Amino acid sequence: MSAFIPADAVGILDSPEDVLSTLHADGSRRWLYPTPSTGRFWRRRLLVGWGLIAFFVALPIVKIGGRPAVLLDVAAREFTFFGFTFYPTDTFFLMLLGIALLVSVALLTALLGRVWCGWGCPQTVYLEFLYRPVERFIEGPEHVRARRDAGGWTLDKAWRKAAKWGVYVVVSAFLAHTFTAYVVGWERLIGWMTGPPTEHWPYFVMATLTTGLVLFDFGIFREQMCTITCPYARFQSVLLDPDSLIVSYDPARGEPRAKRGKKALAAEATGEAPPLGDCIDCAACVRTCPTGIDIRDGLQMECIACTQCIDACDAIMDRLDLRRGLIRYTSERALEGAPTRVVRGRTVAYGLLLLAVGTVFTIALATRQPYDIDLGRAVGDPFVELADGTVANRFRLRVRNQTATDGSVRLDLLAPEGGTLRVGAVQPVPVASRAMARVEGFLVVPEAAFGGDAQTPAVVRLTFADGSTRDVPFTLLGPSR
Numbered sequence: 504m505s506a507f508i509p510a511d512a513v514g515i516l517d518s519p520e521d522v523l524s525t526l527h528a529d530g531s532r533r534w535l536y537p538t539p540s541t542g543r544f545w546r547r548r549l550l551v552g553w554g555l556i557a558f559f560v561a562l563p564i565v566k567i568g569g570r571p572a573v574l575l576d577v578a579a580r581e582f583t584f585f586g587f588t589f590y591p592t593d594t595f596f597l598m599l600l601g602i603a604l605l606v607s608v609a610l611l612t613a614l615l616g617r618v619w620c621g622w623g624c625p626q627t628v629y630l631e632f633l634y635r636p637v638e639r640f641i642e643g644p645e646h647v648r649a650r651r652d653a654g655g656w657t658l659d660k661a662w663r664k665a666a667k668w669g670v671y672v673v674v675s676a677f678l679a680h681t682f683t684a685y686v687v688g689w690e691r692l693i694g695w696m697t698g699p700p701t702e703h704w705p706y707f708v709m710a711t712l713t714t715g716l717v718l719f720d721f722g723i724f725r726e727q728m729c730t731i732t733c734p735y736a737r738f739q740s741v742l743l744d745p746d747s748l749i750v751s752y753d754p755a756r757g758e759p760r761a762k763r764g765k766k767a768l769a770a771e772a773t774g775e776a777p778p779l780g781d782c783i784d785c786a787a788c789v790r791t792c793p794t795g796i797d798i799r800d801g802l803q804m805e806c807i808a809c810t811q812c813i814d815a816c817d818a819i820m821d822r823l824d825l826r827r828g829l830i831r832y833t834s835e836r837a838l839e840g841a842p843t844r845v846v847r848g849r850t851v852a853y854g855l856l857l858l859a860v861g862t863v864f865t866i867a868l869a870t871r872q873p874y875d876i877d878l879g880r881a882v883g884d885p886f887v888e889l890a891d892g893t894v895a896n897r898f899r900l901r902v903r904n905q906t907a908t909d910g911s912v913r914l915d916l917l918a919p920e921g922g923t924l925r926v927g928a929v930q931p932v933p934v935a936s937r938a939m940a941r942v943e944g945f946l947v948v949p950e951a952a953f954g955g956d957a958q959t960p961a962v963v964r965l966t967f968a969d970g971s972t973r974d975v976p977f978t979l980l981g982p983s984r
C-alpha cells in the first residue's frame with residue numbers, strides 16, 4: 504500500500520473488536536481516503552453518474568403539460584409525475600405507485616444486487632463524481648491529503664481546506680435548492696430567493712438548514728450514510744439470494760494469497776508451500792473501497808457494489824499478465840461452479856406482481872375521471888321549509904379539474920320532478936386546470952316529493968366543458984308527516 508496513507512485509513516488493520524469498517528474499536532471515526540481506480544467500470548459509472556446528475560437537476564425544471572416533470576407539492580397536496588397530477592383523493596394510485604416502487608426494488612435487488620447503490624443512488628453519484636473530485640483537485644491525491652491531515656496546521660493546509668469548503672458550500676446550496684425545487688417548484692423558489700428576506704424568512708431558514716444538511720452529509724458523514732443510516736442496506740440480506748449479482752472476490756482462484764517476495768516464490772517453487780493463488784495481497788482493492796471494507800472477506804452489508812475493487816484488481820492482473828476478473832460481477836452460485844439462475848421463484852413472483860400492479864395502474868389511469876367530484880350536505884340546518892310549500896336542502900360541491908386544460912361545470916337537478924337547483928354562482932362555473940371549484944346552493948323540491956317520508960333521493964347532473972356528464976345521487980331530507 505501507499506507509504507503515506509495510514510493503514511487503518513483503508514480498513515486493513517481491522518482488529519476482531521472492530522464493528523464497522525468506518526469506526527475504530529473505540530467508536531471514533533476512521534476517516535477513509537479511497538483512491539480512485541479509473542478502469543472500465545469507473546468510466547461507465549462516470550457517464551451514468553453525470554447523466555443522472557443532469558437528470559436529477561432537470562426533473563423539477565423541465566415542464567410536461569405546463570407543470571414540472573416531478574413536483575411533490577406537499578403544501579398543496581398535489582403530486583405530479585411526468586404530466587400526471589395526483590391528489591390525496593387518489594390514494595389508490597398513490598398506493599399502487601408505492602407498491603410498484605417496493606416490488607421494483609425487490610426485483611432489481613434479487614436480479615442485480617445493489618446495482619442502485621453503486622450506480623444510481625444520489626449519495627454515491629454526488630459523492631464520487633462531484634464532492635471527491637473537488638477534494639482531489641484542491642487538496643491533492645489521497646496520500647498527500649492523508650499526510651497533510653495527519654500533520655499540524657500550516658498556511659498551505661488552511662487555504663486548501665478553506666477553498667474546498669467554500670466550493671462545497673456553493674455546490675451544497677445548489678443541491679439543496681434542487682431538492683427543495685422538487686417540493687415547491689423552481690418558480691416559487693426563485694420568487695422567494697429574489698424577494699425581500701423579511702418577507703421570506705422561512706425560506707432562508709429552510710435553505711440554510713438544507714444546505715447545512717447536504718454539506719454535512721457529503722463533506723463529513725459520507726460513506727456512513729450507506730453503512731450506518733440507509734435502511735436499504737439492512738434489507739439486502741433478505742432481498743439477495745445465491746443467484747443475485749454481486750461484486751465478489753473469487754477465493755478459489757485467489758487463495759492462498761501472498762505477496763510475491765523471494766521467500767514466497769522460493770517456497771512455492773520447492774514445494775514447501777502450496778501453489779500460490781492469483782491474489783498478491785497488494786490491498787489495492789481495499790485502498791480503493793469507498794466504504795473501507797476488504798471484499799476478500801466475502802459479501803458484506805457495507806458493500807455498495809460500486810465496482811471500484813474490480814477496476815483496482817483488474818489493473819493489478821493486467822500488470823501481472825494474469826486473467827482479469829479475480830474480483831468480478833458474479834453470483835454466489837456461480838462462485839460454487841453452478842450456473843446463475845435468472846428465472847427463479849422470487850424473480851417470477853416479483854415480476855408477475857409488478858406486471859399486475861402496472862396493468863391495474865395503467866387501466867385505472869386510462870379510465871380516470873377528468874373531474875373529481877365531492878357532493879355533500881352543507882353545514883347548517885339539514886333542510887328549511889319555505890313559505891310556498893317547498894323544502895330546501897343546502898348542498899356543497901367540490902369539483903377538481905384533473906385535466907391540463909381549463910374547464911367548467913354546470914349543475915342541474917334531474918330528480919325528483921318539479922325540483923329546482925339554485926346556486927349563487929353564474930352557471931356554468933369555471934374550473935381552471937388542476938384547480939378546485941367550490942359551489943354552494945340549494946335543492947328546492949315540493950314537499951309532496953317526500954310522500955310523507957323524512958327523506959327522498961335526488962340526482963344532480965353535472966355537465967362539463969367537454970360535454971361529458973356525471974349524475975350524482977343526493978339524499979334530500981324533509982319533514983315526515
Ligand code: SF4
Pocket residue numbers: 752757760781782783784785786787788789799815816819829830
Ligand atoms: S487487488 Fe486483487 S490482487 Fe490485490 S489484494 Fe485485492 S484481490 Fe488481491
Ligand code: SF4
Pocket residue numbers: 750788791792793794795796797798805806807808809810811812813
Ligand atoms: S467492496 Fe468493492 S464493490 Fe464493494 S463497496 Fe468496496 S470497492 Fe465497492
